[in-house]
Amino acid sequence: MRALISVSDKTGIVDFAKRIAACGWDIISTGGTAKALREGGLDVKDVSDITGFPECLDGRVKTLHPLIHGGILNIRNNPKHQEECQKLGIENIDLLVINLYPFKKTMLKPGVSFQECIENIDIGGPTMLRSAAKNFNDVTVVVDPKDYETVLTEIEQNGGTSYETRYHLALKVFTTTANYDTMISDFLRKQSMEQTQNKEDLLAQNTVTFTYEKVQDLRYGENPHQRASFYREIGEDKGTLVGAEQLQGKELSYNNINDTNGAIEMLKEYTDEPTIVAVKHANPCGIASDKTIAEAYHKAYEADPTSIFGGIVASNRPIDKATADQMVKIFLEVVVAPDFTEEAKEVLAAKPNLRLLKLDDILYSDNGFELKKVLGGMLVTERDTELYNKLEVVTNRKPTDKEMEDLLFAWKAVKHTKSNAISVAKNKCLVANGPGQVNRIWPMENCIEHGGEKCQGAVVASDAFFPFDDVCTAAAKAGITAIIQPGGSIRDADSIKVCNDNDIAMIFTGMRHFKHA
Template sequence: MRALISVSNKTGIVEFAQKLAEMGWEILSTGGTAKALRAAGLDIIGVSDVTGFPECLDGRVKTLHPKIHGGILGIRNNPDHQKQMADLDITPIDLLVINLYPFKNTILKEGVVFEDAIENIDIGGPTMLRSAAKNFNDVTVIVDPDDYPVVLSELEAQGKTHVETRYRLALKVFETTSHYDTMIADYLRKTAKGEVLQDTITMTFEKVQDLRYGENPHQKAAFYADVVPVKGALTSAKQLQGKELSYNNINDTNGALEILKEYGDEPTIVAVKHANPCGIASDNEISVAYKKAYDSDPVSIYGGIIASNREIDALAAKLMIETFLEVVVAPGFTKEALEIFAAKPNLRLLDLQDITFNEPGYDVKKVMGGLLVQERDTQLYDALKVVTKRQPTEEEMAELLFAWKAVKNTKSNAISLTKNKCLIANGPGQVNRIGALENAIRQAKETVIGSVMASDAFFPFDDCVKAAAVAGITAIIQPGGAGRDEDSIKACDVAGIAMVFTGMRHFKH
């Protein structure tokens, strides 16, 4: 029985090869692996001794030879294959142990140059792995050191591996080589700033953790991350305390971060519940911003997610522990704040640097039988145009932009009401716009007087403007572009409301 071993990750390989040798296996190897095995006292046959051809081109060509691939691919119960192998002096290779050049580790290095990345693209390894996986009926292939024990156990027990084991290992090979090739393609695309929306698309991610369940207890779930860490993304956060994150925690916290990025460097708190903002406020002091966000809707914030673009201090922490929260994410916590939060050990605290960094990139949504891919919505407006007789004051314009950022990140149909840089009410996820506004007005109560309103899409009728006037709303921001825009503009002029068009819709489903 013959094995070929060539690994970049040498964890456990010496012990594995020693066990094979004790069972009488002949071992082929090359390069650093052969050197390590020989240093351990093992009798190793060099690949060049088998092929009769030296390694060349700085080691780029070693195993790409018929005597290697014929030994892997030859079907053992095929008489024609066996005769050809005998005629060509090809010895069967029954076990292949390969792991690949560390392309991922290379591209993650600080300051890596393109040439180094290219040099760490493995060619012979994936080729041999695919050959062995294709011929899994006859060949055992190992790409993961975690599989050494089960293979040794079966070899020691019966001299060969179970076909079910070989099948599982073959599947792991194709998953590994697919992941490897997709990493390379992704790196080259990003380096060249290539178009993502090609005729075919491949993506690859690595598991961060298994989750207890998905949106509901009967659904299995896991959390995956991009291979190359993204600044300001939840996958880059460090958990300081609290229970393990759930599927809904992750989804809502990501939503809170998306909203927070809209507000840039202005000290801001975002509260999210079920993927919609239920509190947004800006202020010079982050504790004051939190108090404003909390006071605007103390019912909905219960069990919510808090995101801050400032370090959480002791005063903010004292306010936060007064209610039940699931997650607090911020670019740091003072020592005093951590001591205060320790009284709520189940509260998840996440430290996330670069929290306001906004990656342009793409959004992906899985649909039955396919995939939707679109550019991330990182733009805010096309151009601001006042369309009413009354111009908004400077304060109103700042407030309108604050509200526009909020409604952009609220599920459609959406209406957001804000006042003093604070979201006082939100009307998310309604099937008609007037219903969204009525919900928001009802939630805001008397605080609606003097507030401004943002709508994620245009008004098809003037009913929203008329309802806003009755409620005491002073200014409106919306995309414009409806066939009956003039009706809404006239209704604003009659009520003395200032209205601004953005020229850009922000549906969010």
């Protein structure tokens, strides 16, 4: 029996080889692996001794030879294969232990050159792995050091591995090589985008492949009867939840992760002033900006003290003791911020289950794509990173400077609220939010009912145009003084008339912000 061993990650490989050799197996190897095994006291035959051909082209060509792949791919119970192998001098290779050049590690190194990444694309490794995995009925293939012990135990006890083990290991190989090739494809695509600024590069492809790595298994999914895991993109995690450091609290749940991601996405809209975003069930239930983060939190809380209970809070400034003193008065699930002062951490430690997440680059954002799985397919779209096409005053009265400030504040909030959405704001504070209705008047009525007197002198933002003038009529009755919306309805004139009749300023943005999931 013969084993071919060639690994970049040499963890545990000498011990593995010693135990295989003790079972009477011959070992073939190459390059650094052969050197490590010999230094470990093992008798190793070089690949070049098998092929009769030296390694060449700076090691780019070593194992791509019929005497190697024939030994792997021949079907043991196929008489024709065996006759050919005997005629050509091909000997069986029954076990492959291979892991690949560290492309991911190389790709993620700061300042790494493009050429260094290219040189760390493994060719022979994936080829041999796929050969062995294809012929798993006869060949055992190991790509993950975690499987060493399973394989060793079976060989030591039974002289070989079971069909079930070989099948499982072959599946892992094809998953690994698919992941590896997808990383390379994604790397090259991103390089192309950086060089050409071609945002449509991915969407122009007829096929797309994505790869993610597991961060953790979750206790359950959206509901307790659903299984779930959390995966991360391979690459830059700056400004993303996977890049956060958890300082205290319970393990994040599926809904915690989803809602916290939504809070971070919203927070990225508010960069200029200390701002708090509070989220409940993926919708903003409190947003406020002020001179200090403590004042911003107070405003956000007072705007809706009921909904923020059990919510997610995101801050674009470090959390200080004054803010923490307010936070511990209620139940919160998660607080995410660029940092926490030592005094704040001491205060928040009184709530040991509260999850504190430190995210250094919380305001960092870049262009990318959103994926949504649907039955039988996948929707892929560019992320919604823009705010408006224009700011066109369409009424007789222009908004005041203060109204304009609040209009843009509300426009950012409604952009991240489930459609149909209405957001009401005053003094850079979200005073009422109406998300996720099947028509546009209901969220307006919900805002008026919830906001009450706070709607007097406030402004309204709508994520899409008004098909009728009913929203403007309701806004006028509630004391709303200014409105921002995309415009573009065939009945825009009706809404403009209602606003003019009630001295309401209205702005069209020329851009809608539907959010359906």
